[in-house]
Amino acid sequence: MLPEPIKKFIEIFSTLPSIGTRQATRLAFKLISSGRAKIDETAKAVDDLRYLKTCANCFFVHQNRDNLCDICRDSNRRQNIIAIVEKETDLISLERTKKFKGRYLVLGELSKTGVLESIQKLRLNHLKDWIKKQGGQAEEIIIAINPTTFGDLNASMIAKELSSFAKKITRLGRGIPTGGEIEFADEETLGQALERRI
Amino acid sequence: MLPEPIKKFIEIFSTLPSIGTRQATRLAFKLISSGRAKIDETAKAVDDLRYLKTCANCFFVHQNRDNLCDICRDSNRRQNIIAIVEKETDLISLERTKKFKGRYLVLGELSKTGVLESIQKLRLNHLKDWIKKQGGQAEEIIIAINPTTFGDLNASMIAKELSSFAKKITRLGRGIPTGGEIEFADEETLGQALERRI
Structure with a gap:
């Protein structure tokens, strides 16, 4: 019809x-x-x-003549503090906070198998090579991957692989979301909030 | 960015x-x-x-060489039983039931002002003219407009306007949806279900 x-x-x-x-x-x-x-x-x-083109450095999208995105070209940003994100939309969310002045590595969505895909391995190796060229150690690598069971697994795998490439390897803080209620927080979240109390 | x-x-x-x-x-x-x-x-x-083209008869979309959609061309359908719908997607929902063997008039989405727009008046007049040419009275006109307060208002306005153009003017049945629960039905629905018990 x-x-x-x-x-x-x-x-x-x-x-x-x-x-x-x-x-x-x-x-x-x-x-x-x-x-x-x-x-x-x-x-x-x-x-x-x-x-649209893909940044040769962080793999975010851009439209510039050279191969770098606006973030990687920005000399006001600290290029040796790197946040590793899965998706471009995660990067956008982090940018919206206006609190991060480093740069990114877009890894691509992680598969549920717990194994990195070859493109993701390439991107991590690309980062390692870049860090080597810069002197061998980045200031900090923030692994900004979702705090799910599955994301945690991947994050620790990545952290291990990059351990010698940064002075500090961190993940995003965990706890009760701003505006959230203790009564409705699940045990896991509440447990994390207790452990990481400030 | x-x-x-x-x-x-x-x-x-x-x-x-x-x-x-x-x-x-x-x-x-x-x-x-x-x-x-x-x-x-x-x-x-x-x-x-x-x-896509618009059917000259019912205003649904089509791609045929002449100006009629598949439904209006179908000689197995009773052209003098007409369901008036607001949207094409309403027509599609009715077709999915496979229980209607008449044809349609697509009116376009009704504005919240309670007044018909000029295009809707044109379409209703088009229907009237068609009925006149066919002998003056359709077998039945089903006003298949949402049973909201606002839809009811429009429906009774349209019913009034078409009253002399059909032997029967009807609306869709009202009551508890199949699979619905009496406990959770709102008063209005339950009242209608009682009044229209079968």
Whole structure:
């Protein structure tokens, strides 16, 4: 009953994160009813993503002529304090705090197998090589990976691998989120909050 | 900090229904990391929506050479039983039941002002003209508008306007949804379920 372009749209959009068939359908009709100009603009917005490059240093996206992203080019940032994140969106969240003045290494989403993928190994080796060239030890490496059971496992694996490459290897603090309630915190979180009391 | 194409993508996608800034950001990075072929395919899926036409009879989308959608062309469907819906997605939901063998009139989303927009008046007049040409009275008009306070208001307004154009004007049944629990039904729903007991 649905015309081919709508079926195709739904098929493609429902493979994207947290978009189901229903939302994809609603999106299609919303776009159609918004008219040709809106369709053009939206298609172009998708298409223009092709022009993005990956930073040769930290693997975040950029559009600069040389191979470095804005963060890695910024001489006001301390290049030898490195936060290792899984995803670009994690980097964005950390940037929003305006409290981190180092740079990043984007590792890519960790698989649930507990083994690093070859691209992730390459990126870690790339960091090691960079640190070697800079004198052998970074000031600090912050492993900013989600504090899940699975994330913890990966974090300690990475920490071990990088142990000789930084004066300090840290992870993000743990405890009750600001605005959270003790009554509703799970045991694990509350335990961590107690151990790391300030 | 974000390159222009990503900012633009987020700006455009976050205006779409139930996509916020966060989800738009996640979508952008997902597409970028899926590579150029996926970006192409997605941009094309959006762009191809431009080829859709609107049925001259019921205003649903189609891609046929003449001006009628598949439903309006279908000689197995009773053209003089008409369900009036707000949105294309409502039509799709009704089609999924496989229980309706008439045809539709897509009215477009009703504004919250309680007044029909000019395009909606045009569509209703179009239906009236069609019914006149067919002999003056449709078998049945089902006003399939959401049973909200506001939808009810619009429905009775439309019912009044069409009263002389159909032998029967109906609305969808009301009561407890299948699988629903009496304990958790709101008073209004339960009242309706009682009044319309079967």
